[in-house]
Amino acid sequence: GQNIDQPTEMTATEGAIVQINCTYQTSGFNGLFWYQQHAGEAPTFLSYNVLDGLEEKGRFSSFLSRSKGYSYLLLKELQMKDSASYLCAVMDSNYQLIWGAGTKLIIKP
Amino acid sequence: NAGVTQTPKFQVLKTGQSMTLQCAQDMNHEYMSWYRQDPGMGLRLIHYSVGAGITDQGEVPNGYNVSRSTTEDFPLRLLSAAPSQTSVYFCASSYSGQEINTGELFFGEGSRLTVL
Numbered sequence A: 001g002q003n004i005d006q007p008t009e010m011t012a013t014e015g016a017i018v019q020i021n022c023t024y025q026t027s028g029f030n031g032l033f034w035y036q037q038h039a040g041e042a043p044t045f046l047s048y049n050v051l052d053g054l055e056e057k058g059r060f061s062s063f064l065s066r067s068k069g070y071s072y073l074l075l076k077e078l079q080m081k082d083s084a085s086y087l088c089a090v091m092d093s094n095y096q097l098i099w100g101a102g103t104k105l106i107i108k109p
Numbered sequence B: 001n002a003g004v005t006q007t008p009k010f011q012v013l014k015t016g017q018s019m020t021l022q023c024a025q026d027m028n029h030e031y032m033s034w035y036r037q038d039p040g041m042g043l044r045l046i047h048y049s050v051g052a053g054i055t056d057q058g059e060v061p062n063g064y065n066v067s068r069s070t071t072e073d074f075p076l077r078l079l080s081a082a083p084s085q086t087s088v089y090f091c092a093s094s095y096s097g098q099e100i101n102t103g104e105l106f107f108g109e110g111s112r113l114t115v116l
Helices: none
Strands: A003-005 A009-013 A018-025 A032-037 A044-049 A053-057 A060-065 A070-075 A084-091 A097-099 A103-108 B004-007 B010-013 B019-025 B031-037 B044-051 B054-057 B064-066 B076-078 B087-094 B111-115
Touching: A003 A084, A003 A097, A009 A018, A018 A032, A018 A084, A018 A103, A032 A060, A032 A070, A044 A053, A044 A060, A044 A070, A070 A084, B004 B087, B010 B019, B019 B031, B019 B087, B044 B064
Parallel strands: A009 A103, B010 B111
Antiparallel strands: A003 A018, A018 A070, A032 A044, A032 A084, A053 A060, A060 A070, A084 A097, A084 A103, B004 B019, B019 B076, B031 B044, B031 B087, B044 B054, B064 B076, B087 B111
8 A cells, every 4th residue: 555654743843943754655656746734724835856866945854765665854954934745745646646745843932 | 826725714614614725826736735723723725736637735734625637726625624624725736746946845924714
């Protein structure tokens, strides 16, 4: 079966750095996505990786290793507004997105 | 731009009732989809469409119908509501279901449905 694993909850301090991991087992691979979802709101797109390596976008970076079935989202200089759930999703061979359950990130002052 | 618009935002139904969740997008996206989101679970695809007149089933289609008569609209119908359909429903669209460059899905604000 297809599976996306990510931690349920993480806590970090304002101004610090946090890394949210995602491991996956899917039927084929056509890209890995990270979305941010604030409580009670819709998910919004953060990043897309299809090749191995690091993609940097401001305070957020996303890394992919296809051979290991592994990705992480790195958030730097954490701000209170970064408190949200972070969703990892993989596009399989049928171009369908398989979603993880999300990681709830709590930022403390 | 309005983006993806979903209505209603909240709805309470009794078991056995039917209803339609509306979804409209003004971005000329070919691909539209419906997801449900339940606590502790990832988003699950209900139905999707790659263009007007074309629909297909996702992971959890039972109890739901869709149609796509225009590019803009993709309504989701609950035929006979059951408590198991209590969930948050999201409509999402993108430029294409295949060969998309970034994979960016644009989501509506969500519809919170409770079935008693």
